[in-house]
Amino acid sequence: MLQTHDQDSGFARSTAVRRDHEGRLTAQLDGGWEVGGGILNGGYLLAVAARAAVLSSPHPHAVALAASYLRAGAAGPAHLQVTPGPTGRTLAHSTVVLADEAGPVISVQATTGTLDPGPQTYTDDDTAPPSVTPVEDCIDVAAAAAGGSTVPGVVAPGLLAELDCRLDPATAGWAVGAPAGEAVMRAWVRLADGRDPDPLSLVALLDCLPPSIWGAGTLGWAPTVQLQALVRALPAPGWCLVESRTGQVAGGWIDEDYRVWDATGRLVAVSRQLARTPRP
Amino acid sequence: MLQTHDQDSGFARSTAVRRDHEGRLTAQLDGGWEVGGGILNGGYLLAVAARAAVLSSPHPHAVALAASYLRAGAAGPAHLQVTPGPTGRTLAHSTVVLADEAGPVISVQATTGTLDPGPQTYTDDDTAPPSVTPVEDCIDVAAAAAGGSTVPGVVAPGLLAELDCRLDPATAGWAVGAPAGEAVMRAWVRLADGRDPDPLSLVALLDCLPPSIWGAGTLGWAPTVQLQALVRALPAPGWCLVESRTGQVAGGWIDEDYRVWDATGRLVAVSRQLARTPRP
Numbered sequence: 300m301l302q303t304h305d306q307d308s309g310f311a312r313s314t315a316v317r318r319d320h321e322g323r324l325t326a327q328l329d330g331g332w333e334v335g336g337g338i339l340n341g342g343y344l345l346a347v348a349a350r351a352a353v354l355s356s357p358h359p360h361a362v363a364l365a366a367s368y369l370r371a372g373a374a375g376p377a378h379l380q381v382t383p384g385p386t387g388r389t390l391a392h393s394t395v396v397l398a399d400e401a402g403p404v405i406s407v408q409a410t411t412g413t414l415d416p417g418p419q420t421y422t423d424d425d426t427a428p429p430s431v432t433p434v435e436d437c438i439d440v441a442a443a444a445a446g447g448s449t450v451p452g453v454v455a456p457g458l459l460a461e462l463d464c465r466l467d468p469a470t471a472g473w474a475v476g477a478p479a480g481e482a483v484m485r486a487w488v489r490l491a492d493g494r495d496p497d498p499l500s501l502v503a504l505l506d507c508l509p510p511s512i513w514g515a516g517t518l519g520w521a522p523t524v525q526l527q528a529l530v531r532a533l534p535a536p537g538w539c540l541v542e543s544r545t546g547q548v549a550g551g552w553i554d555e556d557y558r559v560w561d562a563t564g565r566l567v568a569v570s571r572q573l574a575r576t577p578r579p
Numbered sequence: 580m581l582q583t584h585d586q587d588s589g590f591a592r593s594t595a596v597r598r599d600h601e602g603r604l605t606a607q608l609d610g611g612w613e614v615g616g617g618i619l620n621g622g623y624l625l626a627v628a629a630r631a632a633v634l635s636s637p638h639p640h641a642v643a644l645a646a647s648y649l650r651a652g653a654a655g656p657a658h659l660q661v662t663p664g665p666t667g668r669t670l671a672h673s674t675v676v677l678a679d680e681a682g683p684v685i686s687v688q689a690t691t692g693t694l695d696p697g698p699q700t701y702t703d704d705d706t707a708p709p710s711v712t713p714v715e716d717c718i719d720v721a722a723a724a725a726g727g728s729t730v731p732g733v734v735a736p737g738l739l740a741e742l743d744c745r746l747d748p749a750t751a752g753w754a755v756g757a758p759a760g761e762a763v764m765r766a767w768v769r770l771a772d773g774r775d776p777d778p779l780s781l782v783a784l785l786d787c788l789p790p791s792i793w794g795a796g797t798l799g800w801a802p803t804v805q806l807q808a809l810v811r812a813l814p815a816p817g818w819c820l821v822e823s824r825t826g827q828v829a830g831g832w833i834d835e836d837y838r839v840w841d842a843t844g845r846l847v848a849v850s851r852q853l854a855r856t857p858r859p
Contacts, residue, residue: 362832363805363853365645367672367688369665384686385649389831389855390804392647394674394686406664406674408647408688410805410853415830421762421795422827482701515701524670525643525690527807529853532829547702547846549812550695551669552642554849566827569834571851573643573690573809575669 309492310500313343313461316350316379323378324351328399330374331460332503338371340458341523341572342506344405348395349502351379352409356391360498363410365527372397372404389413414498414533419565428540428560434487437465441491462507463491465538470514478516482545484508487538495536496561502528504541505557505570510577511543512553519577521553526572537562551576589772590780593623593741596630596659603658604631608679610654611740612783618651620738621803621852622786624685628675629782631659632689636671640778643690645807652677652684669693694778694813699845708820708840714767717745721771742787743771745818750794758796762825764788767818775816776841782808784821785837785850790857791823792833799857801833806852817842831856 313329332343349361377399384392390412397405441459458464467485472478488504490496496504505528510521540560545553553576559568593609612623629641657679664672670692677685721739738744747765752758768784770776776784785808790801820840825833833856839848 363647365647365688365805365807367643367645367664367674367690369672384647384683392649392686394647403664406672406688408645408686408805410647412832413830417830419827419829421792421797421825421833423762423824425824426826482703512701517701525645525688525807525809527645527805527851529805529834529851531827531832531834544703544705545701546706546849547699547811549699550693550697552692552811553701554809554811569826569851571807571809571849 308494309461310490310494310503314347314350314499316347316354324354324381326377326379328372328374328377332458333374334458337373339374340506341368341526342503344372344397345407345526345528346499346502347377348379348397348405348407349409349499351381351395352393352411355381355383355393356411357386358391358411358413360412360414361409361502361530362390362412362414363529364407364502365525366405366407367525368405368523369403372399373401375400414530416533426566428564429485429542431485431540432467432469434465434538437467437487438471440464440466458507461491463489464507473513473516473518479514480516482511482515483542484511484514485540485542488541489538496534496539498530498533501530501534501559501568504539504559505568506572508541508543511545511555512548512577517577521574521577524573524575526570528568528570530568532565532567534561534567535563535565548576588774589741590770590774590783594627594630594779596627596634604634604661606657606659608652608654608657612738613654614738617653619654620786621648621806622783624652624677625687625806625808626779626782627657628659628677628685628687629689629779631661632673632675632691635661635663635673636691637666638671638691638693640692640694641689641782641810642670642692642694643809644687644782645805646685646687647805648685648803649683652679653681655680694810696813706846708844709765709822711765711820712747712749714745714818717747717767718751720744720746738787741771743769744787753793753796753798759794760796762791762795764791764794764823766821768821769818776814776819778810778813781810781814781839781848784819784839785848786852788821788823791825791835792828792857797857801854801857804853804855806850808848808850810848812845812847814841814847815843815845828856
């Protein structure tokens with residue numbers, strides 16, 4: 300049986316991938332990552348697929364993942380089929396299909412490699428973190444939900460057990476009927492069990508917020524069609540700052556970009572997804 | 580034999596995909612799209628794969644494509660294996676593997692759907708086109724190359740026969756040994772045969788410029804590892820404005836974002852790629 304490095308953390312347990320006695324990779328999809336309606340979070344599913352890619356590679360980190368979201372995935376037993384592609388000294392390609400008991404859920408192009416702990420040698424000004432409300436003045440979504448003064452629908456109850464999410468009040472007006480008008484969402488996020496982020500848990504943060512279009516007053520559920528995640532650095536310990544932003548909505552399609560900075564302000568992961576426009 | 584709609588255009592011929600008598604999809608990869616060293620342009624390869632996805636789908640447009648670049652592709656005969664995924668009323672998923680005579684070149688997650696000619700219902704300020712030098716004052720790369728006053732390496736000679744590329748002098752300082760210091764490249768681009776852009780030719784524009792990191796003074800070749808392309812609208816006739824930008828370079832990895840606006844200033848396509856840092 301293959302083991303994960305940090306097998307005693309809640310996140311490692313939720314995303315654990317094992318090789319069964321017939322050599323197949325299996326996982327137990329964790330209902331704690333449901334976003335409502337029995338549907339599992341897209342970033343969580345991608346992190347499980349990334350774990351399978353890493354287990355099947357000589358390289359330690361998933362650096363690029365691009366997934367087609369074929370249908371909603373449900374908690375319970377799952378298996379992962381990894382088809383290796385070219386493997387070299389610096390990187391390896393593979394295709395990963397994650398299937399639950401009802402069939403394929405996501406199909407993923409994965410690239411594994413090594414994230415070097417060294418500094419950036421070039422950064423665009425645009426990679427600096429945005430101004431944000433200090434974490435102690437943000438909305439503790441779990442506490443708000445538990446106290447009855449629920450921020451409606453911010454994060455489904457299940458996800459609150461996995462992620463500690465502190466929403467920037469500047470991007471939370473929609474929760475009290477006063478959307479800011481801009482399709483942006485910002486939050487400080489860490490794993491609920493207090494563990495520090497690792498490159499794999501960053502993947503689970505790349506689709507963890509309410510749809511950013513809620514900030515422009517359009518509520519509802521936006522099912523992901525395709526999402527690309529890039530992990531760019533080993534994250535420092537502490538809170539991550541997560542920002543999501545929608546560029547445009549047209550013809551039934553909507554995009555969303557995520558950026559994640561670690562506690563030192565370094566941009567450590569990004570994603571871009573195409574989704575269908577929200578259904579009420 | 581399947582036919583493309585606009586089979587008499589140069590671009591349609593270069594990217595034509597046909598079904599042979601055994602039912603396999605084949606293409607003839609066009610050496611005109613070489614970027615040097617016998618290596619075909621990544622956007623061109625992706626457009627050929629997109630054509631195969633559309634031919635195998637009930638939906639007319641490739642809206643999301645994510646490709647792993649497995650190895651460099653060469654001009655000559657190629658075949659395309661399309662594995663259909665879930666197909667619905669608004670979209671269809673598939674996986675496409677494009678292989679040349681030496682084996683697989685790109686492996687692609689593809690989503691097809693319909694691009695609606697209607698307007699955007701939401702746009703972020705950031706989707707507006709950047710300020711740019713008027714096309715008549717930009718550097719005609721083909722003319723510069725033909726006249727001997729070559730802008731060195733701007734676009735390989737082959738690509739000049741396919742694309743009419745007018746580089747913004749504000750982002751061309753590197754060509755005369757005076758890089759602007761910012762990893763940004765901007766150009767007006769259209770098909771060299773004068774045809775107006777269509778959704779498929781936009782895909783070929785999403786990796787058509789010199790590496791944007793050249794603008795920061797780092798020259799060399801940056802091989803694409805993974806690239807996601809989203810096509811967001813039917814482009815208007817006329818020139819497209821293409822901008823590419825690098826966010827950060829670290830640990831041997833470099834990213835590059837492309838944005839393409841049509842002649843009306845509408846953002847019609849975007850891409851993001853992870854590549855290896857330039858090799859001299």
